[in-house]
Amino acid sequence: MSFVEYSDFIQDGDVAILYLSHNNVMPVKVQQGAQTQTRYGVIRHSTDLIGQRYGSKVTCSKGWFHVLHPTPELWTVALPHRTQILYTTDIAFITMMLELKPGSIVCESGTGSGSLSHAILRTIAPTGHLHTVEFHQQRAEKVAEEFKEHRVDHLVTVRNQDVCKDGFGVTGVADAVFLDIPSPWDAVGHAKVAMKKHGGRLCSFSPCIEQVQKTCEALQDQGFEDISTTEVLLREHDVRTVSLPLPDFGPDPETTEEATPAAAPNHASITLKTTTLPREMPGHTGYLTFATKPRT
Amino acid sequence: MSFVEYSDFIQDGDVAILYLSHNNVMPVKVQQGAQTQTRYGVIRHSTDLIGQRYGSKVTCSKGWFHVLHPTPELWTVALPHRTQILYTTDIAFITMMLELKPGSIVCESGTGSGSLSHAILRTIAPTGHLHTVEFHQQRAEKVAEEFKEHRVDHLVTVRNQDVCKDGFGVTGVADAVFLDIPSPWDAVGHAKVAMKKHGGRLCSFSPCIEQVQKTCEALQDQGFEDISTTEVLLREHDVRTVSLPLPDFGPDPETTEEATPAAAPNHASITLKTTTLPREMPGHTGYLTFATKPRT
Amino acid sequence: MADNGDDDNQYRIKEGDYVVLKRGEIFKAVQIQPRKKVIFEKQWIFLDNAVGQLYSTTFEILSGGNLKPNELKDSASPLDAVEAGTDNRNIVDDGKSQKLTRDDIEALKEKGLKGQDIIKKLVDNHATFGDKTEYSQVKYIKKKKKKYENTVMILKPSCRILAMMYHGREPGKICHLRYDTLAQMLTLANIHAGSKVLVFETCAGLVLGSIMERMGGYGSVIQMYPGGGPVRAGVESFGFPAHFHDTLHEFPICHVNALLAGTLDTSAKDPTAENTHEKQLNLAAEKEQNQPEAEEQGTPEEESMETNTGDDAGQDVEKMEKDKLKEAKAQVKKLRLEEKQRRLAATAALLKGRNADGLVIASRFHPCPVLLGLLKFLSPSRPFVVYSQYIEPLIECFKKLRECGGTVNLRLTDTWMRHYQVLPDRTHPLLLMSGGGGYLLSGTTVATDHSKPAGSKQAEEPAPKRQKLEDTEG
Amino acid sequence: MADNGDDDNQYRIKEGDYVVLKRGEIFKAVQIQPRKKVIFEKQWIFLDNAVGQLYSTTFEILSGGNLKPNELKDSASPLDAVEAGTDNRNIVDDGKSQKLTRDDIEALKEKGLKGQDIIKKLVDNHATFGDKTEYSQVKYIKKKKKKYENTVMILKPSCRILAMMYHGREPGKICHLRYDTLAQMLTLANIHAGSKVLVFETCAGLVLGSIMERMGGYGSVIQMYPGGGPVRAGVESFGFPAHFHDTLHEFPICHVNALLAGTLDTSAKDPTAENTHEKQLNLAAEKEQNQPEAEEQGTPEEESMETNTGDDAGQDVEKMEKDKLKEAKAQVKKLRLEEKQRRLAATAALLKGRNADGLVIASRFHPCPVLLGLLKFLSPSRPFVVYSQYIEPLIECFKKLRECGGTVNLRLTDTWMRHYQVLPDRTHPLLLMSGGGGYLLSGTTVATDHSKPAGSKQAEEPAPKRQKLEDTEG
Secondary structure, eight states: OBTTBOOSBOOTTOEEEEEEETTEEEEEEOOTTOEEEETTEEEEIIIIITTOBTTOEEEETTEEEEEEOOOHHHHHHHSOOSSOOOOHHHHHHHHHHTTOOTTOEEEEEOOTTSHHHHHHHHHHTTTOEEEEEOSSHHHHHHHHHHHHHTTOGGGEEEEOSOHHHHTTSOOSOBSEEEEOSSOGGGTHHHHHHHBOTTOEEEEEEESSHHHHHHHHHHHHHTTOEEEEEEEEEEEEEEEEEEEEEOOOOOOOSSOOSSSOTTOOTTOOEEEEEEEEOOSEEEOOOOEEEEEEEOOO | OBTTBOOSBOOTTOEEEEEEETTEEEEEEOOTTOEEEETTEEEEIIIIITTSBTTOEEEETTEEEEEEOOOHHHHHHHSOOSSOOOOHHHHHHHHHHTTOOTTOEEEEEOOTTSHHHHHHHHHHTTTOEEEEEOSSHHHHHHHHHHHHHTTOGGGEEEEOSOHHHHTTSOOSOBSEEEEOSSOGGGTHHHHHHHBOTTOEEEEEEESSHHHHHHHHHHHHHTTOEEEEEEEEEEEEEEEEEEEEEOOOOOOOSSOOSSSOTTOOTTOOEEEEEEEEOOSEEEOOOOEEEEEEEOOO | OGGGOSSGGGGBOOTTOEEEEEETTEEEEEEOOTTOEEEETTEEEEOGGGTTSBTTOEEEEOTTSOEEEOSSOSSSOGGGGSOOBSOOTTOOOOSOOBOSOHHHHHHHHHTTOOHHHHHHHHHHTBTTGGGSBHHHHHHHHHHHHHHHOOEEEEEOOOHHHHHHHHHHHOGGGGTTOOHHHHHHHHHHTTOOTTOEEEEEEOSTTHHHHHHHHHHTTOSEEEEEEOTTSOOOHHHHHTOOOGGGGGGEEEEEGGGHHHHHHTOOOOSOOOHHHHHHHHHHHHHHHHHHOOSOOOGGGOOHHHHHHHHHSOHHHHHHHHHHHHHOOHHHHHHHHHHHHHHHHHHHHHHHHHHHTOOBSEEEEEOSSOHHHHHHHHGGGBOSSOEEEEEESSSHHHHHHHHHHHHHOSEEEEEEEEEEEEEEEOOTTOOEEOSEEESOOOEEEEEEEOOOOTTSOTTOGGGSSOGGGOOOOEESOO | OGGGOSSGGGGBOOTTOEEEEEETTEEEEEEOOTTOEEEETTEEEEOGGGTTSBTTOEEEEOTTSOEEEOSSOSSSOGGGGSOOBSOOTTOOOOSOOBOSOHHHHHHHHHTTOOHHHHHHHHHHTBTTGGGSBHHHHHHHHHHHHHHHOOEEEEEOOOHHHHHHHHHHHOGGGGTTOOHHHHHHHHHHTTOOTTOEEEEEEOSTTHHHHHHHHHHTTOSEEEEEEOTTSOOOHHHHHHOOOHHHHTTEEEEEGGGHHHHHHTOOOOSOOOHHHHHHHHHHHHHHHHHHOOSOOOGGGOOHHHHHHHHHSOHHHHHHHHHHHHHOOHHHHHHHHHHHHHHHHHHHHHHHHHHHTOOBSEEEEEOSSOHHHHHHHHGGGBOSSOEEEEEESSSHHHHHHHHHHHHHOSEEEEEEEEEEEEEEEOOTTOOEEOSEEESOOOEEEEEEEOOOOTTSOTTOGGGSSOGGGOOOOBOSOO
16 A cells, blocks of 8 residues: 555555545554454454455444545545645646646645645656645654655655745755745745746645735746636535425316426326535635746 | 506507517617617517517517517616626625615615616615716716606606715615725715615625725724625526437347446437536626614 | 604514514524513523614623613624634644633623623633634634623514525525525516515415515515415514505415316305315325424414404404314314405406416425416516526426427526625635525516417527527537 | 756757647647648648747747747736726727727738737727726737737647647537546546556547546556547647557447456457458447547547557558558558457456556546446446536436445535636636536445345445435425
8 A cells, every 4th residue: 555556455554544434534554453443343453454455345343334545535534634724626626737747846835734745746656756845843743754654755855944934945846836825925936946947837725815916916026927816616416316296286177288287186296316515515715826937 | 668567568658678589688669650670670669569468479571589578687688788787696686685675765876877776676666766876977867868768767866976975965864775886985984874874784896806805894994784795696507408329338248237237239329408507607797795784 | 762853663673573683693583572482592582671672783681581782783793803823833732722711711701791702701811812723713703602692683574684594594494595596586586566476485485575575565476375275484574564464365276277277166165065175285284384383483374374364353363372272273264264265266366367477486396387387377578487496397397488488588597606704814705605595497478379389499489599409419 | 048058958849749839828739740831810820940949938920920939928918917997987989999090000010010019009099998997908908919919839738738728629529528627537536657547538538648647657548439449639639758658558348348248359350350340330430539630630540540550550651641542541451450459459458357446437428337337347445537517417327326336435526616817906706707617426436245236225325324315305
């Protein structure tokens, strides 16, 4: 197992994902002899996990669930939140708009809980590199530890510094830069320094429009081009079967062809497959501002 | 005919709406002896319109269409644009959120092309009144003329003045105020003056977020309560029948029950009723900021 | 406040008034009744002290549930202005951020500190509040507000407030009709004073009431109802003046075919003879009214009685309501049936001309047969609008209408609504939004051309702009 | 520019490169070929002068269609910064606002003024431009830009650029797949280097190419194709290095059942014996490829030839392409069939293990049978994602998967995308937005439990959180 390479069987030392139900997933560090408590009962790693195929069903005393191979997307749902995190919808769009691919050199700040970082690493492996800067020391240490557990540490350098003051710690190497910090405009200059002479792509994520306004201004001042701000929202459709009763207009004395085509007398109903949207859904995560650094 | 009362038959002096096709409607002033050129040919008012029932089909040399009774909603689609106008989706929401109903006293600025004004008049008739202020003289005159033609002039007073300087020309009478001007924050004080001592509702329409920010500040400064900003967008679904071909996975040598349940050999296809959204649709009209004036 | 000398009287809360309680975004419709306990946000309240006060007053809830007019406004609280950290990078959550202990808070409460002040104290004593992200701050304050605030505002009901209330509290009762969608319906159907409007709804009466509000007591509203009786709890909540109810008529849809065929018998009969039929209707009604009325408003049967019986029967009804004796109920039923028959005849007369000015449908029934059946009662050149929580039934309606002809200007739409937080340096769309507001099919009737078969393509849109109905390419 | 001394070489435009022309929001993919005329926005262009220049250079189009590197950047033009009136209240439109006559403009053009400068002049000489609303200003400038601008930027192709290009120019060719939706697919399917991915698409090869870009030449991509041959025009446009194509395999879906049953004959046969079957296939292919290739890229047949024939046959093909003789074509067909059979055997071997790592479907076919058929080739615990322009077929897929079991984490989603104008005092969402980006069904395979019947409810989500599948109340 690694976050950048599939395996078929669960091994000692892997990180596996217990898929309990929709939106309820749980990461587990697989260790010979260890046990994990779930709401369906205890699982014994040695017998229930190690040697089993990823995707297998595990049966406990009170129910069953599946063990899945980790992916950055499952990790995003499962990871311990140490900060607000980026979710898959934004991550997917960022990945495309930053033109990430195997071999890309990427700078990121802040690392936060590492949700985006894992997705970046998945995409730039096996030949790319991620330079990620996190202001908060404990968080930087924690995420570095996770990268190791997830066997992607060879692809990433974690720096614990203030990106607005100290930059990314690299010069002229990055194909892409991602900013998710309170004052991205203070880091735009550092981003430019970190990027390749030929140019590259930048993305800044901000929840508030005022942050976007200041960032766009800074990007323009620094000579960035193709500056554009976009918002992407996910709508999840709930599939369901509904039954709609038919109205009873009473006996039809004329029975002409025109009269009430579909009215059925005995409170019949029509069943149909449809979808509904959740009553409440995420209405905003942040604005994504993209720009191109031209050749300098 | 009047914009606040239905009639069954078209009469000399009415304003009728020719419904040519989806999104192609055309207002016509009905006059004994007059003719109107449409893309389906000429219509003669005396024979084709006067005395006919609203909703009738009119046949011309090159086609046919229906004549409809005017409503504020048809007028919004048909009216001559002298400015950018408010559309039905925003109008409907404004009408509810301003709590308009028969008897309401309303102040509006600017009148513009009168799209919202007609909808207000429809709702506050027969006992309410609209005080509408338009900066631009020609426009004020034109809209006053239209109110007369539409037989709603007894319900409305048009004033040609600068609302930011001169206010609405009334004091302590309005249940509701609507602002659609470049700098609504300059009119908030005047709005307060125009409103009833007991209180009332205010709405300001602005395309840009910076306008909203300044307006909200002004509203707060003037003691307005329950300030909230909302955006409403219409999505129109295009109903269509589509045919999806089925893939040909080749002859199934096993014909087990498990194999390819719906695969049909002869390039069969499935027809279904569905909707699509237009490729491009209005993505923004403006922000609607609502507030309550408390008792003062 | 009483000596202002203006026309304040119309703005004063009176006994018997239907009002709406408000706290933050929470609304609840109730009637002002002496010594009546009302539950609002898990608190018992007596509304007696509100009588004589002005609408839109904020009250403090004293211990014991009595109200006291409050000088502090419920509006934008000063808490919202606390400076937010835009990142929570400095927070180490050790569970020790709050310096006030539970005992401290209890002491504050005993000292008579108001909810808002307690929250302010909590925020002030929260070591890292300023470092929390705005999202966390809002969540924190919301949680604490719910726990400690004890004020309530009393509002005059309106379509806006009740539509927001139902959507927030009991969307299931109103078929998940969102208030902005209701707003579209009222406008698309050109609802206005003096017209004759047909309504078919199973939205607890909210749609009906909204239409009545927009008609202001002028014209007529005909409620086409399924089952044994019309549901109108929502209409009561509007607190309309009595004369509004004179404009309200009802007609059971089980008689629609008979009416259309001209075979409806509306002569007053001995109700006992009708008994078996009516019994069936009542059974059906009980089945279908799986929308329990608002807590304070009694059973559906009492409901429709209050509305249906005129002034003549009013006193009897009141007495019997108190007794609740079985025999009395039978008598009421008899009276009700007689009255019903009279009203049925009157409504049938209104419908017979097939010249209604508008049609509004919002129900849990399949909209297609409902629409096709009721469209027949409209004059040409009149708008109609159909709501459905699901798009599929409206696609079917759309197709059927295109086939049948007799309508133009068909649109299948939904609206997308977004609220914003507008604060200095913290402006953004709200982090949560409503998923969907349902779908609308709207259109305009036209005169049907009897020289052509109804199914003819000619009855659709004019040829040059005929919509592409088939599309295999996608 | 050539003497920068760094690794600029990799950024230089070379003959034979696939590039993308850009002007404003308009993109067009072309190949750099000597003295080849290219139409871009109604102008003839020769790209020869671009060779040796750096990617992302903006060129001026000289009269005659030759290019000249331009110092002016195509980016945010100074025009965008013109102060907008926020209201058009002072405009009296008398058709006399533009003071420059047609002749004036022609004179300016003859003087060699560049498009951007002409527009600037037009704006400066527009009496009421400053009074126009921003919306009108943007419309005006856009119109004039289209008319007078004559620059073009040459970009290196990428998934981002090509996805935006197809969506903007030819959405019908890619089943109206919006680029943000494609972005979701690539991520939801966990596309990455080293994996083995199955693709079924009728999106001109755009989806396939995007997947290949994300795999960076590591691992294998198997294109499952309908009809006579895989469509790959979009893949060419990516301009991948040759070794990327070694990772690309194809398999005709008409052999899927045979492969699953173990009856597929992949031994190399005399192609003439296969003739009738192949002919049928080719006929089907012609029918189904109702997606004409991009203008410059020849017929579909040449296309697949270019891709399918290995180096061994390359020279022959080139010669014959020039001759275009019927007899030669027959020979090519024979070679092609042999090659096809060899490749079929190789791909069948890849598929036989049923251990693919991901499945991506985006086609004009009904997704349900496609998905159910191809899902069988995946290992457990692997993601799949299906695109459809319509939601209904995906609802059916969802239901079927729930019935069959073998999958978890099912989601039916769409995304909503909005672009913003961010300018001082004029920040707002763009006035036009894309209506819909299509729908996605995604999920993860799990090991099927053979001790239970496939249709069992047990195979669905764990019991405690089982989704409410029936809901009559709405």
